[in-house]
Amino acid sequence: MITSMSKTMGLTRRKFLASTAALIASSRVSLVQGSSPYDGPYLMTIHAAGGWDLSLFCDPKINVPGELPITNWSEAGDTQSVGNILFAPIANNDEMFRKIASDSLVINGVDTQTNAHQTGERHTWTGSASEGRPTLAALYAAAKAPNAPIALINNGYFGADQGLVRTAKTNPGGLKDLVRPRNSTEEALLAQYKSRGLDVMAGQERYNDTLANRLNAFENGMQGRTLLNTLYHNLPDEMPQSQGVYKGDSNLKAQILTGLVAFSTGTTASVECGAGGDWDTHSSGEFSQVQNIQALNDALIYLWDMADELEIRDKLVVVVSSDFGRTPYYNSFGGKDHWPINSYLIMQGNADWGGRSVGQTDALQNAEKIDPSTLKVSSSGSLIYPKHVHHALHRYLGIDDFAAQVGYGFLQTEQYDFFNPDLMT
Helix, strand or coil: CHHHHHHHCCCCHHHHHHHHHHHHHHCHHHHCCCCCCCCCCEEEEEEECCCCCHHHCCCCCCCCCCCCCCCCHHHCCCCEEECCEEECCCCCHHHHHHHHHHHEEEEEEEECCCCCHHHHHHHHHHCCCCCCCCCHHHHHHHHHCCCCCCCEEECCCCCCCCCCCCEEECCHHHHHHHCCCCCHHHHHHHHHHHHHHHHHHHHCHHHHHHHHHHHHHHHHHHHHHHHHHHHHHHCCCCCCCCCCCCCCCCCHHHHHHHHHHHHHCCCCCEEEEECCCCCCCCCCHHHHHHHHHHHHHHHHHHHHHHHHHCCCHHHEEEEEEECCEECCCCCCCCCCCEECEEEEEEEECCCCCCCEEECCECCCCCECCECCCCCCECCCCECECHHHHHHHHHHHHCCHHHHHHCCCCCCCCCCCCCCCCCCCC
């Protein structure tokens, strides 16, 4: 690298600009577009890949006389509640909901209109079943912090940024390697490039404007490097361990911790996480879903404990969902198949809209029509679709104008007043 550096001293102005741009683009600073720390609010999404059984979570169902069994737990247990949020009395639901229900909004009865995994993921996280739209997290990062050092972190689960924002697609361990500080040789090389640029500016006045803009961007990148150094030194060497899940592994707690540290150091606006485990439980009965729900709840409890410790609870919005739900009845293998009706769990510390559940399914898990203005069940209302949830989130998060400007708004969509604290189903 020293040899290469000495050769650059004789570069022409044009070659100097080209080589400086290439260096920035190819090095670790390629993630750095600006220098100001982003101070929130922050957005974290958590995807339970495969389709969760909501009758065991936030849309509990008891068995209906004359119908096939829907849940085994309801043979001996009763539906539990905190406020008007209902939950099934299984796993650690009671601990989790009693801890965070006051900061939570449950939206039930969301029709994804599909039983296909990829379409369900896309519909849940972009608001549209069609390809070509960014996820909520990508749109938020592009709207709020396009110049943050790492605007969006994706932990290897469904994501689509549509070129709106640079995305770090990594994992908790990989993130620390990605943002590691440069060694002294690399820093010396960058200093030489900057010095050479200043020399060219001083000697060739007619190129000052172009070089000034280029060096300003370069300097912003170097200052953003300082934020990444802070992130690096705050990321732990040992990651927290998640509870066991059904098939495979989960590192959700590690994803959560690295995301929260990235938020607290001002380097990131959005993080996309995955719950881990296999939620596509066609043949494993309630056991597999209960195991996954147990691990998810444990991670959510950890999330809010850590948000408190890092003092970002009030600035953090968390959205949890899945591809879709699962059928009301058990199949011949003791599992449940795909069902298009889904739910969203939305959380924020000390939100005035918490402690509520909106939207509704009937006793057999069919979505009911909801009046957009009152959120009450109404035959003249509409079914809730993911676009309605995204439209409401765009407005609540303050990105609706930006979404419309870049062509990803939901301007012709009914406005459901989900975040009105005075309304509930």
